[in-house]
Structure formats: C-alpha cells, structure tokens
Amino acid sequence: MNGADSEVGRLQTVLLHRPGAELKRLTPRNNDKLLFDGIPWVGRAQEEHDAFAQALRDHGVEVLYLTELLQDTLEYEDAREEIVPAVLAERQLGDRLTQLTRRHLEDLDPEDLTQTLIAGLAREELKTGRGLVYDLMDRHDFVIDPLPNLLFTRDSSVWIGDRVAVTSLAMPARTRESLLTRLIYTYHPRFAGVEHLYDPWLEHVEGGDVLLMGPGVIAVGTGERTTPAGVERLCRRVFAAGLAHTVLAVPIAQQRATMHLDTICTMVDVDTVVMYPPVAYSLQAYTVTAGEKEGEVRVFEPRPFLDAAAQAMGIERVKVIDTGLDPVTAEREQWDDGNNTLALAPRVAVAYERNVETNARLEAAGVKVIRIAGSELGSGRGGPRCMSCPISRERLTALS
Secondary structure, three states: OEEEOOOOOOEEEEEEEEOHHHHHHHOOOOOOOOOOOOOOOOOHHHHHHHHHHHHHHHHOOOOHHHHOOOOHHHHOOHHHHHHHHHHHHOOOOHHHHHHHHHHHHHOOOOHHHHHHHHOEEEEHOOOOOOOHHHHHOOOOOEOOOOOOHHHHHOOEEEEEOOEEEEEEEOHHHHHHHHHHHHHHHHOOHOOOOOOEEOOOOOOOOHHEEEOOOOEEEEEEEEEOOHHHHHHHHHHHHHOOOOOOEEEEEEEEOOOOHHHHHHOEEEEEEEEEEEEEEHOOOOOOOEEEOOOOOOOOOOEEEOOOHHHHHHHHHHHOOOOEEOOOHHHHHHHHHOOOEEEEEEEEEEEEEEEEEEOOOHHHHHOOOOOOOEEEEEHHHHOOOOOOOOOOOOEOOOOOOOOO
C-alpha cells in the first residue's frame, strides 16, 4: 500500500532519479540559472547515487526510478498528448519554432522522448529547426532546458496518508519536474486509483518544506520556495481529506543554505529531530487547525516551533540533536546538508559521510548512521532526504 503518516516509519518504497545526461549540460555559463552551485563530475555522481540506492536496498527498501516510470508512462498516447504541449508552453519560442519542436517530440519513441524531457534539447540537436527565433539562437542554447535538479525527487511530490501531493515548484528551472511527476502518478498503472491532494498549477509548495511530524501533524516551512498562500491551500486540503488535525506553518530564512525546512530540520525518531543550532530554539510556528465551517482554518499566534510541535504531537517535548559543537563546524555541516538525513526506520538514518561531527552526535544519541559519499551529489545543495521521495512507509498509527 502506498502512503506515509510520518518521517520515520520503516521505509518500504522510495522514488529516486539516477543523475544522467542532464548533469552533463551544466556549464559555468548556465549553472546558476539551473540552480547548481558547481559543475559536478557526472560519472562520480552516478557512482555515489548507485551506492545510495544500494544502501537503501540493503535495508529492504524497494527502489523505483523516475526515468523508468516516465518511459513506461509515455507508452500511453494520452500521456504523450498531455505532456508535449505542456512542455512547449514553458518556453516562448514563437509559433514557427514551437510547431517544429512539437513535431520533433511527437516523432520520438518513449525512450528518446523521456531522455529529451529530462536532458533537454539544444538548438544544434534540433535538425529540423528554422525560422528567425532558431536562427538567432546560439548553437548551444536550449530549445528545451535540461532538468539537473530532478535528482531531488523529494521536492516535486510528497505522500500524505494514502494521497500524493504533486507540488508547485517555485523556480522556473524546475517547473517541468512537477509536470513529469504528475504524469507518472496519473497514467502509470502502479499508481492507478491514487487520489491527488495537490497540483502543480496551485500556489507554490515544495516537498522539501513538508515534514510529517507524526500521524495527524504536518510541519510546512514557508520561505524561499513555499509561499504562505501555498501553506494555506495545503492546510485546507489536508483538513478536508481528514489527513491531519494540525499543520504547523514555519517561517524560515529566505537564503540558499536554508531554502527548505528540511535543510535545517529532519526527524530521526518518532520524537527526535536533528537541527541546525542557530535556529533550533529560535524557529517559530503558527499552529493551524480546521475551522468550524467547511473550508475555514484557525490560525493561532506564533510560538516556539519545538513547543508547538510537542503539543500537536501529544508528547512532553521534542528531543533535539544539534549539528556541530562550535559555530564554524555547525555552519559548514549545515551548508553540506548535515541536517538533511533520510530516516529508514526509527533511529536509523542515511547521511553524507563528510558531515563527521553531525554523524558522531547522531550516533552518540543512539541513532544508527548509514554513511554515503556525496562530494558530487551535493553540488546542487541537497542531501539524502532531498534525493528521495518515500512512496510507502510503515504507518506509525498501525504500531500504536
């Protein structure tokens, strides 16, 4: 059964994307636009990702690959007819080039179309191109941009209960990620009958900002990527579906190093989080519950996040494992995604091996740490949690 009600229930099935040709498109000329802080060594990034996937399999997790699911999905004519015009609508190519690009995409088989939708299409690769727009483009310009951030499957969808929220990504460079993810959840037989809780055309919400604190309690960060309007829309939908009784709206600094809530806080046990020290006790939360009338919400005054979370979860306190003893170490490991752990079960977590201090503190607190290499994977600013979308977790409600 698909779905999850926590961050730490035993992970059963996960969606990953093995980095590929899209990373080879990154250059010093375009990496900022495509949201990467560096130019990764693609072969090494693939080796690191393969080791990550194998570590998950070694712990009994079923690994699904987005590329394989998308290729299966594009065998269906309805899926192809939906995605091609949607992709072309992203760019202002002019009538002539749009028409020629559409014909090119329609002529591709599912495998080649999948690769093009992920790795993009450069001007020099569109042999049938012509017209003013085409002539004025540089040979290396993209008719269809690549998706190097597809690696971070957490952001484009999140499962809440037995429903999937296909998110609305804020950055133009990532818009197509949600379109492809939604296509898979809509047309792939694996997800037949799954109800969608959210859609890409709604207000911005990104999966990295959504933490399932426990059954019935969701924390949603709002900052660089997730808007207050997106949080409100998600609140209304989860309450209407009976998937939560409390949502904690958590404002976070609008900075690159803290782009999502999961860059400063992740869960490693049913009552324990790992957090970046400078914000651990300053983070605030607005508690949101369903209003008396259908579709209304009640918003309470902000209070310390950890206090609000404990009250909503019905526990005395949320335990905190700080990342780093001194400010310099803490800041370095925050930048290197030290907080961005992926729980495979209560007190079992995957983390980047380079975050030595954070990992030592996790182990001192009784958390088993599964270390993975991430020197190249981390160049897009994302850790093990960012690179994984749990499709199915053992429900905590079933264990209580």
